[in-house]
Amino acid sequence: MGKLQPDCDPNDLPPPYEQVVSGQPSLDDSLPPLAGPSTATPPIADNEVQDNDRSEITERPSTTMSPFLSQDPTALHSLISHEARIPPRPCLSVRGAHQETHPDRNDRKENRTESVVDFDFRINLTNYLVGDPDHDAGWYQLRVARDGDGQKLYRGGRCRSRTWKRNARGRRVRLPTEEDGTATENVGLVEDDAGPDLMGWCERFCQDPSPVKSFTFTRHIENFNSSIIHSTLTSHLRSLNYQGNIDISTSFSNRLFTVYSPHWINRARNNNFVYYTCLILQLWLITWPIIWLLERRYAVVGSVWLFSREVGSQHVYARNRDEAGIAEDLAPVVTQAAWERRLDGKVLTPQDMRLLRRLEREGQERGGRILVVNWDRISGWGRDQYT
Numbered sequence: 171m172g173k174l175q176p177d178c179d180p181n182d183l184p185p186p187y188e189q190v191v192s193g194q195p196s197l198d199d200s201l202p203p204l205a206g207p208s209t210a211t212p213p214i215a216d217n218e219v220q221d222n223d224r225s226e227i228t229e230r231p232s233t234t235m236s237p238f239l240s241q242d243p244t245a246l247h248s249l250i251s252h253e254a255r256i257p258p259r260p261c262l263s264v265r266g267a268h269q270e271t272h273p274d275r276n277d278r279k280e281n282r283t284e285s286v287v288d289f290d291f292r293i294n295l296t297n298y299l300v301g302d303p304d305h306d307a308g309w310y311q312l313r314v315a316r317d318g319d320g321q322k323l324y325r326g327g328r329c330r331s332r333t334w335k336r337n338a339r340g341r342r343v344r345l346p347t348e349e350d351g352t353a354t355e356n357v358g359l360v361e362d363d364a365g366p367d368l369m370g371w372c373e374r375f376c377q378d379p380s381p382v383k384s385f386t387f388t389r390h391i392e393n394f395n396s397s398i399i400h401s402t403l404t405s406h407l408r409s410l411n412y413q414g415n416i417d418i419s420t421s422f423s424n425r426l427f428t429v430y431s432p433h434w435i436n437r438a439r440n441n442n443f444v445y446y447t448c449l450i451l452q453l454w455l456i457t458w459p460i461i462w463l464l465e466r467r468y469a470v471v472g473s474v475w476l477f478s479r480e481v482g483s484q485h486v487y488a489r490n491r492d493e494a495g496i497a498e499d500l501a502p503v504v505t506q507a508a509w510e511r512r513l514d515g516k517v518l519t520p521q522d523m524r525l526l527r528r529l530e531r532e533g534q535e536r537g538g539r540i541l542v543v544n545w546d547r548i549s550g551w552g553r554d555q556y557t
Contacts, residue, residue: 295420
């Protein structure tokens with residue numbers, strides 16, 4: 171990461187261009203099918219590929235303040251049951267940047283350093299990590315906290331605790347029955363004497379007389395080691411002689427869903443203008459302690475999606491690939507997208523991924539690398555520069 175030398179070692183230069191195409195190519199359905207993965211890694215089934223074509227990273231609402239959800243446990247139970255069937259949306263973010271130092275025009279003695287982003291894009295990992303509960307319910311679990319389970323969770327208080335304290339002022343809520351015709355399906359519930367099931371917690375939340383309260387539902391993926399994918403893809407990017415800073419991370423676009431009571435404090439805290447005003451004016455020093463004192467938090471329900479599990483004596487994966495297999499399958503897409511300097515942090519579409527795989531494969535067959543160039547993005551290839 172030092173100053174460029176006039177005589178560089180040819181081995182340190184990027185791989186040669188096989189073909190340079192100006193502008194973005196047209197994407198159509200006439201592209202030939204991609205070569206399947208190696209026999210060492212089980213291929214993705216046709217129906218999974220079709221699902222991947224339809225999958226997108228869409229921003230869904232993560233909060234709601236509908237009044238009836240804080241008053242009617244049946245409505246809250248129905249909403250949580252619906253959210254529980256929605257899988258998590260994991261997304262792989264790939265970013266590369268290097269530093270460039272230039273003389274400051276206003277001060278000849280000082281240099282100005284700026285960060286130049288070489289590539290920045292995302293990949294939807296849903297169809298690599300998440301199993302299909304409609305075909306095999308073993309990939310999905312709904313976990314509900316029980317009284318006496320020993321877990322420190324938000325059970326209707328200001329802080330995490332292992333027990334729930336009954337509020338004497340709570341009113342009794344009549345649960346629906348089959349005779350009413352309004353009974354709802356209890357998804358993944360465990361009904362015994364150990365404590366409340368999902369409906370029981372919905373009833374406790376709606377009975378809570380606190381004006382400022384929240385009920386949070388969480389999603390996460392279990393038995394998944396993202397560091398294997400990150401390190402493998404980093405190695406592939408380094409093979410392009412990229413010497414800049416590489417940042418690869420995995421995030422979820424729908425990890426949390428929270429139901430707030432319709433109090434003016436909750437409305438204010440979810441208003442962007444009020445939120446940033448408090449940050450800029452340092453009012454959070456006053457407002458956040460007030461919210462902490464007033465709010466009663468419930469975070470006792472969550473869905474767990476298994477990336478892998480034990481079936482008999484075999485260790486199986488939700489999409490028939492382990493972390494190393496996923497990384498090798500994504501490597502051609504990631505390296506080609508980085509080589510083309512894909513920017514703006516956009517999610518690669520299925521059409522983009524098919525095209526990138528095709529260009530990578532053709533480049534390997536021809537002994538070079540096919541490049542789709544946006545001439546506005548031509549700059550130093552991931553190496554600190556001093557001028």
